[in-house]
Amino acid sequence: MTAAVRMMEDSLKCVDGVLLILDARAPRASLNPKLGKLFENKKILYVLNKSDLADEEGVKRTISEFRKEGKETVSLSATNKSAIDNLYNKIFVMLKEKLDRNKEKGVFKPVRIMVAGIPNTGKSTIINALSGGKKTVTGDKAGVTKGKQWVRLKDMDLLDTPGTMPPAFQNQTYAVHLAYLGSMNDANIDFEDLAFEFISEFKVRFPELIKNKYGIENLDAEPIDIFNEICVKRGFLMKGGEYDYARCSKAIIDDFRKGRTGKVVLD
Numbered sequence: 001m002t003a004a005v006r007m008m009e010d011s012l013k014c015v016d017g018v019l020l021i022l023d024a025r026a027p028r029a030s031l032n033p034k035l036g037k038l039f040e041n042k043k044i045l046y047v048l049n050k051s052d053l054a055d056e057e058g059v060k061r062t063i064s065e066f067r068k069e070g071k072e073t074v075s076l077s078a079t080n081k082s083a084i085d086n087l088y089n090k091i092f093v094m095l096k097e098k099l100d101r102n103k104e105k106g107v108f109k110p111v112r113i114m115v116a117g118i119p120n121t122g123k124s125t126i127i128n129a130l131s132g133g134k135k136t137v138t139g140d141k142a143g144v145t146k147g148k149q150w151v152r153l154k155d156m157d158l159l160d161t162p163g164t165m166p167p168a169f170q171n172q173t174y175a176v177h178l179a180y181l182g183s184m185n186d187a188n189i190d191f192e193d194l195a196f197e198f199i200s201e202f203k204v205r206f207p208e209l210i211k212n213k214y215g216i217e218n219l220d221a222e223p224i225d226i227f228n229e230i231c232v233k234r235g236f237l238m239k240g241g242e243y244d245y246a247r248c249s250k251a252i253i254d255d256f257r258k259g260r261t262g263k264v265v266l267d
């Protein structure tokens, strides 16, 4: 077990529930199944964030699949105020039994929620949005390893990023999808290989997006020919007219990450 997972296990003892933040564009790839066991006995809400960048039908499908698996799931965009209000309410619905029990006992204390998820899924953005940007960091709590940050809201304490939850390498396809999303460490990524994979996958699965975004007509062409055509169309050429794959690759992946390629659900 990695140190991050151990740290999370430790923190779980003192929270009432977990918000597991997933990227709506790759919900399964961004779910680390090894952590399923860790969260087994906790109330948990799956949050498909960045749904503004995902295909609506695909998001609906994911929600119904996860619900069939017994996981309560919501989709949202962290930038959407009413969706954040809805999330806030859902947390209390999730914890209703416990809150009712507390009430019977005359106990009134903030609920404690861990916000978990692999890098870049929007955890910080969601915490900021839930706290209305006026977050108060309350520091360490008893029973929790030092160094963890709690964010106090009116009636809720949020545990901010208790160690980075590592992406899982369940299969090569998921790993590649996580790299598209920016959830892997970019420093270890060969962007030219990644962009080549991206073109190879998208030309088959989402040809319309490649056509509309880059003005490519012949999607039956080899991936390398499409890559070259994008270099030409976007002006990524070096002196002497050679293709500037390095710059073109970064642009292609950046387009996808920022939602400029179009809305998809990859898995």
Ligand code: GDP
Pocket (backbone or CB within 6 Å): 049, 050, 051, 052, 053, 076, 077, 078, 079, 117, 118, 119, 120, 121, 122, 123, 124, 125, 126, 259
């Ligand atoms: P963390 O690593 O999980 O804490 O992720 P961040 O909160 O730092 O978010 C990563 C990036 O995704 C930032 O550039 C955010 O602005 C962006 N982001 C977060 N949530 C959303 C969302 O719902 N929609 C879009 N389009 N971008 C988002």
